[in-house]
Amino acid sequence: MVRFQVDLDQFEGPLDLMLHLIKEKKLDLFNLEVDVLIDQYIDFIHGLETTQLEIASEYLVELATLIEYKSKKCLPVSDLGLDVADYEKDTKDELVRRLIEYQKFKDITQKLQVRFEERQLQMDKPSDSLYLNEIDDQYHYYESDVYELIKAMEKCIARFHLSHPSQVQFTKNEISLEDRMDQLYHMISADQMLYDFEDFIKDIGSLNLFIVSFLAILELVRQGILGIESVSDQKITLKLGEKYGKPE
Amino acid sequence: MENPNKSILEGIIFVFGEDGITLEQLSIAIDYPADLIKILLDELITHYKHDDRGMELVVFSDKYKFITKPYIRSYIERILTLSKTRSLSQSALETLAIIAYKQPITRIEIEEIRGVGCELMLKKLAAMDLITETGRAETVGKPILYSVTESFLDLFKLMSLDELPHLPNYEDSTEESQLFE
Numbered sequence: 504m505v506r507f508q509v510d511l512d513q514f515e516g517p518l519d520l521m522l523h524l525i526k527e528k529k530l531d532l533f534n535l536e537v538d539v540l541i542d543q544y545i546d547f548i549h550g551l552e553t554t555q556l557e558i559a560s561e562y563l564v565e566l567a568t569l570i571e572y573k574s575k576k577c578l579p580v581s582d583l584g585l586d587v588a589d590y591e592k593d594t595k596d597e598l599v600r601r602l603i604e605y606q607k608f609k610d611i612t613q614k615l616q617v618r619f620e621e622r623q624l625q626m627d628k629p630s631d632s633l634y635l636n637e638i639d640d641q642y643h644y645y646e647s648d649v650y651e652l653i654k655a656m657e658k659c660i661a662r663f664h665l666s667h668p669s670q671v672q673f674t675k676n677e678i679s680l681e682d683r684m685d686q687l688y689h690m691i692s693a694d695q696m697l698y699d700f701e702d703f704i705k706d707i708g709s710l711n712l713f714i715v716s717f718l719a720i721l722e723l724v725r726q727g728i729l730g731i732e733s734v735s736d737q738k739i740t741l742k743l744g745e746k747y748g749k750p751e
Numbered sequence: 752m753e754n755p756n757k758s759i760l761e762g763i764i765f766v767f768g769e770d771g772i773t774l775e776q777l778s779i780a781i782d783y784p785a786d787l788i789k790i791l792l793d794e795l796i797t798h799y800k801h802d803d804r805g806m807e808l809v810v811f812s813d814k815y816k817f818i819t820k821p822y823i824r825s826y827i828e829r830i831l832t833l834s835k836t837r838s839l840s841q842s843a844l845e846t847l848a849i850i851a852y853k854q855p856i857t858r859i860e861i862e863e864i865r866g867v868g869c870e871l872m873l874k875k876l877a878a879m880d881l882i883t884e885t886g887r888a889e890t891v892g893k894p895i896l897y898s899v900t901e902s903f904l905d906l907f908k909l910m911s912l913d914e915l916p917h918l919p920n921y922e923d924s925t926e927e928s929q930l931f932e
Contacts, residue, residue, distance in 0.1 A: 515842050516867035533921065549820075561867045604864055607918050611852070612844045614916045618907045619844070623836035624821035630768035650878045664834060 513550060517565035518605040520547065525602070532602060537595045538576075541569045568594075629662050677711060683719040688728060691743060697732070700739035756781055757791045763807065764815050771814025813911060814903035846872050847881060847903065852918060855885050855896035873897060881906065 514520040524543045526531055548566050572594045678686075691698065706718045720741070723729035730744040759781055764772055774792070778785040792808070792815060799808045799817075806817045819827075827833065839847070846869050849861050861869055876882045877897075885898040899912070909915065 515845060517867055518866035559867070565866065578896070592766060601864070603921055605866065606846050607921070608845055608852075608864065610919050611916060612841070612848050614906055615846055615848055616839075619839060621821055622906055623910050624824045625818040626824060626827065627769035627816055627818045630770040631766050653878065654880055663833060
């Protein structure tokens with residue numbers, strides 16, 4: 504026999520479970536054989552007791568009601584038994600009424616879910632706070648709770664994300680001093696000529712590269728590989744140094 | 752010739768963004784009768800419904816605003832990191848539905864329909880600004896009454912609660928056969 508593999512977690516509550524049982528046993532909700540349903544329900548809960556340590560109290564409350572109903576039915580109907588008959592009928596009607604009511608909301612929930620999911624895909628733009636400042640000023644201060652703060656915070660975060668496109672990337676292209684010295688050495692040794700210092704640095708895009716270049720030039724000058732010449736109009740030129748050779 | 756007020760309305764609604772703007776506010780802004788504005792807005796709505804528009808003009812909770820059509824999102828995701836779409840659990844949806852149809856409603860009444868306790872769920876929904884306390888019932892213990900908020904209407908694309916889909920009425924027998932198919 505296939506083990507009955509159903510977990511309470513998949514139900515929203517005892518009513519949901521009952522609707523599931525009705526569907527599974529192909530019972531008619533509108534002409535409900537309550538006894539069959541009750542037996543199914545009781546069996547189900549009993550079946551779970553061995554495998555699931557905790558059964559939510561709601562299921563047990565419902566179970567107790569059903570067992571009470573069943574036991575009352577077993578009592579012989581005395582001459583004064585009108586009360587019992589009424590009780591039976593009331594309990595049954597009440598159960599059916601609740602099941603039908605719950606089924607309605609289960610159905611409508613599916614429709615709402617569709618609307619909800621579509622709305623999730625539709626975006627709107629934050630109102631232009633720049634222009635709306637005047638309106639904001641008219642808001643009165645009022646007593647608030649922590650949830651208001653959470654809501655406000657979420658709104659801020661959402662706006663922050665919107666204003667920071669993911670495409671913006673900050674990448675650091677770092678080059679070591681040694682590599683830069685090598686580069687400069689190769690440039691100069693290939694051309695064997697004077698460089699205007701300003702020309703030399705004009706293509707440098709980042710501050711980082713600029714600093715490394717500057718340090719590289721200083722180091723090359725210190726080692727005598729590069730020479731510096733300054734002419735009258737404060738123009739600085741780079742030339743090959745006295746100890747021209749590969750940097751150390 | 753097109754009524755020039757129409758383009759003005761369009762511009763105003765655009766600026767108000769996600770907050771939206773009511774018919775009354777628009778009427779004050781352009782000093783034009785509300786019923787005539789309504790006609791122009793309906794024209795705009797039809798205009799934006801057309802396939803060659805990427806936005807639509809909607810009225811949620813009586814507020815007009817522009818939102819993108821659903822298929823636009825996948826393109827936006829290519830260039831912006833979007834927060835994940837929200838999701839609501841089955842129990843959250845059920846609770847919301849019950850409140851929306853029965854409001855104002857007490858916690859006990861909701862629990863009776865659902866058959867399970869929902870105190871925590873109500874707190875969660877309130878924190879999400881989907882429901883709010885709207886007074887107290889004049890019964891023993893004066894229990895809190897809950898109603899849905901404007902955000903709820905927005906989230907489920909409703910102009911007002913009147914727009915909620917009809918609750919099925921199985922008792923009227925015609926729909927019985929469709930149940931549990």
